[in-house]
Amino acid sequence: MPTPMADQDVLSMRQEDLMAWMTANGHPRFRGQQLFEWLWRHHARSYDEVKVWPDGLKQETAFKLPLFRLSLVTRQAAQDRTTKLLLALKDGQRVETVLLPHRYGYSVCVSSQVGCAMGCHFCASGLNGRIRHLTAGEMADQVDFANQVLQERGSHISRIDVMGIGEPLDNFVSLTRFLEIAHDPGGLNLSYRHMTVSTSGLVPAMKKLADLGLPVTLAVSLHAPNDPLRQSLMPINRAYPLAKLIPMCRSYLEKTGRRVTFEYLLLKNVNDGESEAHQLGQLIRGFPSHVNLIPWNPVAEHPYQPSPNARVRRFQSIVHEYGISCTIRRELGQEIEAACGQLRLREEEPVSP
Numbered sequence: 001m002p003t004p005m006a007d008q009d010v011l012s013m014r015q016e017d018l019m020a021w022m023t024a025n026g027h028p029r030f031r032g033q034q035l036f037e038w039l040w041r042h043h044a045r046s047y048d049e050v051k052v053w054p055d056g057l058k059q060e061t062a063f064k065l066p067l068f069r070l071s072l073v074t075r076q077a078a079q080d081r082t083t084k085l086l087l088a089l090k091d092g093q094r095v096e097t098v099l100l101p102h103r104y105g106y107s108v109c110v111s112s113q114v115g116c117a118m119g120c121h122f123c124a125s126g127l128n129g130r131i132r133h134l135t136a137g138e139m140a141d142q143v144d145f146a147n148q149v150l151q152e153r154g155s156h157i158s159r160i161d162v163m164g165i166g167e168p169l170d171n172f173v174s175l176t177r178f179l180e181i182a183h184d185p186g187g188l189n190l191s192y193r194h195m196t197v198s199t200s201g202l203v204p205a206m207k208k209l210a211d212l213g214l215p216v217t218l219a220v221s222l223h224a225p226n227d228p229l230r231q232s233l234m235p236i237n238r239a240y241p242l243a244k245l246i247p248m249c250r251s252y253l254e255k256t257g258r259r260v261t262f263e264y265l266l267l268k269n270v271n272d273g274e275s276e277a278h279q280l281g282q283l284i285r286g287f288p289s290h291v292n293l294i295p296w297n298p299v300a301e302h303p304y305q306p307s308p309n310a311r312v313r314r315f316q317s318i319v320h321e322y323g324i325s326c327t328i329r330r331e332l333g334q335e336i337e338a339a340c341g342q343l344r345l346r347e348e349e350p351v352s353p
């Protein structure tokens, strides 16, 4: 008796992979195109929902290529319409996905791993280390789930930020396959220019992404303008110090034509002084970039305090003095624990009797 091809993940297959699969299994190529569209345009949760298929093909494909979609564990919505989803994967692991409202529509913040190996000292996601990578399909399904939520509001996702739980470039193959599925007009149909990938600074993988030449925005989590301070916040800085990271950012711009965004979390009396602002300006001036200052959202597990507004404004004005574009990120969804990893950690805490 034949066995199902459980190692093949239908949601991680590109349109051309599905067409090739259909041909290999004795069916016309166009069946692959139909399946891709029913998965991503019509949000089919089972093969029974692929209305244009005969029953025999539904049964055969369900057997050979099982379909598992994410399921909702918890949904929290803030007054500003920021919505946080805790979603279950097929092995019971959970990931967070956040929908963020903007003037132009909605963006979705996608997780790329369960947990994270990078161990940044200010981050809730890395507290228990990396449990596993997400597949391309599990990343794409977060966007699909977000689109279904937004259907209720007559809207849809306009931008993807791979900035949720995990280090996306530590999961490079699945990440780039996800970007392809998201870009495909038969799939999620988003321009590469409307996608941002964050990184804590994995320089070799940044180079691989730059070599692909995709016009995807790269958001580098900088958080400190000198090596000793950055090392104290982000262990990855030992392997890839600023002398390697900053030239790589310049090279990314040259290869893709996309300026890099530097993310800078402001922690009171840690990295938010005038001296750090000047060091930052000196470090990154000379090539087009953008600095995004992020107010700290307190996490019970960490001792840091948010910078007072006046300090945030002063920091921004010093960065501007160096001719660098610099904005302060709006604080969205504060009352629903919008710092990455917080919802998952809370859900995993044992409930007291």
Ligand code: SF4
Residues within 6 Å of the ligand: 116, 117, 118, 119, 120, 123, 124, 125, 126, 164, 165, 166, 167, 199, 200, 221, 340
């Ligand atoms: S900040 Fe990002 S890279 Fe660092 S531990 Fe958290 S999820 Fe990982």
